[in-house]
Amino acid sequence: MQDYVARLGGVALGARLRRLSAAIDADAARAYAAEGIAFEQRWFGVLNQLARNGPMTVGALADALGISHPSVSETRRSLEAAGLAQVVPDSSDGRRRTVQLSQKGHELVARTEGLWRAFDIAADALDKEAGEVTIALDRLDQALKRRSLLDRVRDAKER
Structure with missing residues (x-):
């Protein structure tokens, strides 16, 4: 079937x-x-950005990841609850707050680096096997940025 x-x-x-x-x-x-690692997949983007760039605001994380501010805030809360991240005053502007890895977060990142490299290799091979689907997804992303699905549905209804 x-x-x-x-x-x-x-x-x-x-x-x-x-x-x-x-x-x-x-x-x-x-x-x-x-690997015996307690990890939620939704943490990856935020953890990876913090590990690469150091402390970041929720807005900067949202921009870097191309996702909504509320989604990053939810992930931040989950990371805080797990003891992997903390919110601290921004060193350059005390009115702003940044998210940074806790000691436990740094330890988790160090422990997962080898696995993340293996994910990169496996994902790259999968993408190649599937005919470089990430290129098609990039085109889909750009098409939706040019014109939303909602606008397209509205136009289709008018026809």
Whole structure:
């Protein structure tokens, strides 16, 4: 029997992307668990940015990751609850607050660096096997920035 979501093509684009994301996240969770690392996949972007760049504001993190401020704030709260990050006054402007890795966060990053390199290698190979799908995703991202799905649906309804 043919995959219903795949058969729908572009009509089920969101469902297909969610399914692929869920499969990738589940495998990533298993890879962390196999290494004995307690890790939530949603932490990666923020942890990686903080490890590379040092303390950052939530707004700067959102801009760097291309995601919403509320999404970064939620991740920050989760990282704080896990003891991996902390919010401190900005060293250059005491009115602003920045997120930084805690000692436990630095230790986690150090412990995961080898696994993150393995993820990079595996993801690159997967992308190549799939025909460089990241290039197509970049085009999709740009198309949505030029004109949202909502605008496209409204126009289609008017036709």
